[in-house]
Amino acid sequence: MLIASGVSTGIILLSLLICYHFMLLHWKDVVILSTVTLGAAVVSMGIHYIMTRPLEKAIHAITQETTRISEGHFEGIVPHIGPAEFQRLADQFNRMSGKLKESFGKLRTAETSRKELVANVSHDLRTPMASIKAFVEALEDDVIQDKATFERYLRTIRLETGRLDGLIQELFKLSQLDAGGTDFVPEPYHVDQLLVDGLQSLAFQLEDKQLQVVVDLPDYLPPVTIMPQEMKRVLANILGNAIRHSPVGGSITIKVEQLPTSYLKMLIQDQGEGIEERDADKIFDRFYRSDPSRTRVSGGAGLGLAIAKSIVQLHGGTIGVDSRAGKDGGSGSTFWFTIPIDVL
Numbered sequence: 001m002l003i004a005s006g007v008s009t010g011i012i013l014l015s016l017l018i019c020y021h022f023m024l025l026h027w028k029d030v031v032i033l034s035t036v037t038l039g040a041a042v043v044s045m046g047i048h049y050i051m052t053r054p055l056e057k058a059i060h061a062i063t064q065e066t067t068r069i070s071e072g073h074f075e076g077i078v079p080h081i082g083p084a085e086f087q088r089l090a091d092q093f094n095r096m097s098g099k100l101k102e103s104f105g106k107l108r109t110a111e112t113s114r115k116e117l118v119a120n121v122s123h124d125l126r127t128p129m130a131s132i133k134a135f136v137e138a139l140e141d142d143v144i145q146d147k148a149t150f151e152r153y154l155r156t157i158r159l160e161t162g163r164l165d166g167l168i169q170e171l172f173k174l175s176q177l178d179a180g181g182t183d184f185v186p187e188p189y190h191v192d193q194l195l196v197d198g199l200q201s202l203a204f205q206l207e208d209k210q211l212q213v214v215v216d217l218p219d220y221l222p223p224v225t226i227m228p229q230e231m232k233r234v235l236a237n238i239l240g241n242a243i244r245h246s247p248v249g250g251s252i253t254i255k256v257e258q259l260p261t262s263y264l265k266m267l268i269q270d271q272g273e274g275i276e277e278r279d280a281d282k283i284f285d286r287f288y289r290s291d292p293s294r295t296r297v298s299g300g301a302g303l304g305l306a307i308a309k310s311i312v313q314l315h316g317g318t319i320g321v322d323s324r325a326g327k328d329g330g331s332g333s334t335f336w337f338t339i340p341i342d343v344l
Helices: 002-021 027-070 084-140 147-178 191-201 203-208 228-245 292-298 304-314
Strands: 187-189 212-216 224-226 251-258 263-269 319-323 333-340
Touching: 002 027, 027 084, 084 147, 147 304, 187 191, 187 228, 191 203, 191 224, 191 228, 203 228, 224 228, 224 333, 228 251, 228 263, 228 304, 228 333, 304 319, 304 333
Parallel strands: 212 251
Antiparallel strands: 187 224, 251 263, 263 333, 319 333
C-alpha cells in the first residue's frame, strides 16, 4: 500500500511537469500543486502505515504459528489483533490448531497402544507356548514314567492350548469389531433367558469357587433388541471377570433395571478387591491390567472387557464400572451396561 501511494504521487508530479513543459500551467501553479500533492502523499503514507501496522503484526503472528505447527508444535495461540476479519481468522486458526493437536495426540496414543499390544500379545503367547514346549519335551524324552503324572502333563498341555485358542479367538473378535466386520442384525430377546444361558455357561467356574449368585429382576421386563450370541459374550466376559476377582465362598449380585430412556440397565456386582479410581477409565482398554502380575496368573488376557465395550457400543448402549477400592477397604466392583428395549 505504501508503494502504491508513492507510485501514484510520482505519476501526479510527472503529470504536472508535463503540463508545465507544454505551457499548460505556470511554474507557480506547478509549485503549489506539487506542494499540495507531496503533503497529501505524506499524510496518506502515514495513515497507511498506522493502518497496516496491525495487519503486519497479525500476518507475522500467523506466519510464526504456521511455522511452529509445521515443526510439530501445537501449543501456541495466535493473538486476536488487527481488524475484525483478522481476529476471526486468528480464532479459526486457533481452532484448527487445537483440532490438529487433538488428532496428533490420538495418533501418538494409537501408536503407543499398538506397541503395547504387540508386547502384550507376545508375552501372552510366549508364556503358554513355553509351558507346552517344556511338557512336550518331557513326554518325548520319557522322563515321566507313572501314569498319573503323564495324564497331569497332558491336562496342563490341554489347558495351555485352550488358553492360546481363547486368546486367538479374542484377538480375532476384537479385530473384527474394530474393522466393522460384524453385521448388526438384532432381534427381540428376553433378559431372563440371556441370564440363564450366561450362568449355565459359567456353572463350572462358579461351582469351583463356591460362589453364590443373587439375581434381582423386576416382576416384568420387556424384551430387548440385541444380537443374543454377542450379548451373551458380553455377559460371559463381565461375569468371568467377576468370578476371577471374587473370593472363594463369596457372592455375585446381578440386578436389572428399566430406565426411562427405552433401555435396560444390567448391573453385576462382585465382592472382589475393587478397582482404583485411576484405573476405572482404563479398565476397558485392550490388554489393560490394573494388577498385571495377579491377572496374568489368573488367566485374564485383558481383552474381555474391551470386547464387551465394543459389542455394547455396537448396540447403541453404554458400559461402565463403579468401584470403591481403597475407600472402605474395597467393597467390590459393579460393572454395568445398557441395552435397548424392543420397541417394534
